[in-house]
Amino acid sequence: MTPEQFLEFARVLPEPLLLVSGEGLLLATNQPVADILGLRRQEVRGRMLFEFVTESTNDVVKYLQACSSSRAMVIGSLTLRKNDGQTLIYRSQGAVIQPWSPESSALILLRLEKRTLASSNFVLLNQKIDQLAKEVHRRKEAEEALKKANQELEIRVEERTTALQETLNELQLTQTQLVQAEKMSSLGQMIAGIAHEINNPVSFIYGNLHHAYEYTQDLLKLVQIYQQLCPITPPEIQDEIEEIDLDFLIQDITKLFQSMKVGTERIQEIVKSLRNFSRLDxxxxxxxxxxxxxxxxxxxxxxxxxxxxxxxxxxxxxxxxxxxxxxxxxxxxxxxxxxxxxxxxxxxxxxxxxxxxxxxxxxxxxxxxxxxxxxxxxxxxxxxxxxxxxxxxxxxxxxxxxxxxxxxxxxxxxxxxxxxxxxxxxxxxxxxxxxxxxxxxxxxxxxxxxxxxxxxxxxxxxx
Ligand SMILES: Nc1ncnc2c1ncn2[C@@H]1O[C@H](COP(=O)(O)OP(=O)(O)OP(=O)(O)O)[C@@H](O)[C@H]1O
Ligand SMILES: [Mg+2]
Missing domain, CATH: 3.30.565.10 (Histidine kinase-like ATPase, C-terminal domain)
Structure with missing residues (x-):
């Protein structure tokens, strides 16, 4: 759209319209704009938009950039300074009608609308975009932080579970030790007790065995003396001698005592082993x-x-x-x-x-x-x-x-x-x-x- 085409089209419209370049150069305005400013249309053309507004150049340029880079209508607010110094706040709707190209700058159509509510803030979409971007960034950060917190929590839960498992293992181990210690201690005590109980009578038998052997030897000697001194024995005694097989008895009794001695010695050894095993002391x-x-x-x-x-x-x-x-x-x-x-x-x-x-x-x-x-x-x-x-x-x-x-x-x-x-x-x-x-x-x-x-x-x- 050329400024001329714009004017042709804007002439018939009652609302204030401006054709500006992306840099803020006023290419054309319709009569209502000139009326607002208290100037003639020719006086406005060729000048910069920020000469007629109270907003900073930077804000105006940002707004125009926002308009030129958006496909949709960009809403803004412009405070126009009239020729007599009075200011009026307008809501502006900006739309790009020719995007920027290396050959020509962007063309933006601004439609002004009188605002009833005064606003001292210059609302710029890209500011909003900034805010939104910041909000998105903030939310992303919050999400990241949440994720991290979640991971940390998971790690902590895992650590806690491991710690609990370790405690459980330790407790089980202690329980094991107690059970086994108790088992072995009762076994040890029982063995020690049995060893002690057996030890007394065995010592008693072992101690007397020698005397019993001596006494039997004495008695056998006495029998021998009898046999030598009284070779003719009465039939009752002769019968008894045969009955008990005296010769074998004399022969066997020594062996018998010997094996009894070995047996008691073995019991004593066993008792010693039992005591050793229990080693309660x-x-x-x-x-x-x-x-x-x-x-x-x-x-x-x-x-x-x-x-x-x-x-x-x-x-x-x-x-x-x-x-x-x-x-x-x-x-x-x-x-x-x-x-x-x-x-x-x-x-x-x-x-x-x-x-x-x-x-x-x-x-x-x-x-x-x-x-x-x-x-x-x-x-x-x-x-x-x-x-x-x-x-x-x-x-x-x-x-x-x-x-x-x-x-x-x-x-x-x-x-x-x-x-x-x-x-x-x-x-x-x-x-x-x-x-x-x-x-x-x-x-x-x-x-x-x-x-x-x-x-x-x-x-x-x-x-
Ligand atoms: N010499 C072995 N040959 C084959 N399996 C064995 C042998 N020693 C241990 N085990 C196996 O290991 C298991 C655990 O042995 P462990 O001595 O700890 O317990 P247990 O003998 O079952 O019970 P406890 O000793 O408490 O009376 C046994 O149940 C058995 O399956
Ligand atoms: Mg076992």
Whole structure:
């Protein structure tokens, strides 16, 4: 649209209309505009819009830019300064009729409308756009902040959950320890009590055995003297001599006393082992012989190693003891570990007996050994690794442990045994005793179907 075309079209319209360039140059106005300003139309043409308004040049240019870059009508407010100095506020509707191009500047048509309500603010769309953009930015920031807060919250919830899980684990562990400590302490007390009860009568028998032997020898000597001094015996006595088979009796009684002596000595040894095992007095660190601890444990479990009612064959214990120094440890607790692991091995062998499957302990070294159904074995090996560490390995040729079970082996209350048979505490408490109490290692190696091996490593001295 040229200024001329504009004038042609604007002449007939009663409302004030202006044709301005994007820079604010007044290209043409109609009569109503000239009337408002109190000037002639020719006086207005060619001048700049901001010469006739009170708003700042910057604001006017921004408004015109907003008009020229928008496809829609842009509403603004212009305060016109009349020739006599009076000001009037107009609402302006700006529309671009020719967009800006490198060759020519933008052409904007402004339509003025008298405002009844005065507003001192120059409302510019791009200001609004600015505000909106700022609002959008602010909202985006708020959203980001919310997202971040959310993530932080999630992390905190996760941390809290982990902390709670840890507390739960700790509590379970404490509970485990308490249960096991209670179990072992009652077992220890019971064993100590039994040992004490047996010890008294056995000492009594052992102490008198010697005298009983001496007395019998004296009596036999007396019989011999009788036989020498009175070779002709009355028939009643002769009958009795034959009846009791005196010659055999004389011969046998010494053997009899000998085996009674061996028997009582064995009971005394057992009592000593029981006492050693319970080691109630040894809550503190003490230097002990590890082999003694293992042997005592095996002795207590002797009844489970023997063959039982055709169902379970005898479990052979193969000991491969190395040269070990005395080890400073919590002996009673270490015995509990041997007990837990050996009992597990026996359980595994019994379970295998039910399944009638046997493998060979240490398959690498005995690969060619013929597998028989009746060779349940537990192999206990000890060795001095270096001057600071010892290792005890307890291996069985039972069913072995599959990967799924192995990953939970040391978890408190994990058991594959029937309800009432296993509490699932044995290994978790053993782990505690070895790893935490003795700063050692407890590891399990197993090939399912070929048995399991538990290796304990502990320092020779804990101090
Ligand atoms: N030598 C082994 N051979 C095969 N499986 C074993 C062996 N030792 C342990 N396990 C498996 O590990 C599980 C956990 O053993 P753990 O000693 O902790 O508990 P438990 O023997 O089931 O019960 P508890 O010892 O408290 O009476 C056992 O239930 C068993 O499945
Ligand atoms: Mg067990």
């Amino acid at each position: 040894e809550a503190e660190l003490k230097q002990v012989n590890i082999h003694e601890g293992i042997d005592n444990t095996l002795m207590i479990l002797e009844h489970r190693l023997q063959a039982r009612h055709d169902k379970y064959p005898e479990i052979k214990v193969i000991k491969k003891y190395g040269q070990l120094p005395n080890v400073t440890c919590y002996a009673g607790q270490l015995n509990q570990v041997f007990m837990n692991i050996i009992v597990n091995a026996i359980d595994a062998l019994e379970a295998s007996a039910n399944n009638s499957q046997w493998s060979v302990v240490n398959p690498q070294t005995t690969e060619n050994q013929k597998l028989t159904k009746n060779n349940p074995q537990i192999q206990i090996k000890t060795e001095l690794i270096d001057e600071k560490w010892i290792a005890v390995s307890i291996a069985d040729n039972g069913l072995g442990i599959n990967e799924q079970v192995r990953s939970k082996l040391f978890d408190p209350f994990f058991t594959t045994k029937a309800v009432g048979k296993g509490t699932g505490l044995g290994l978790s408490i053993s782990y505690q005793i070895i790893v935490e109490k003795h700063k050692g290692e407890l590891r399990c190696f197993s090939t399912p179907g070929k048995g399991a091996e538990f290796v304990i490593k502990i320092p020779v001295s804990l101090v």
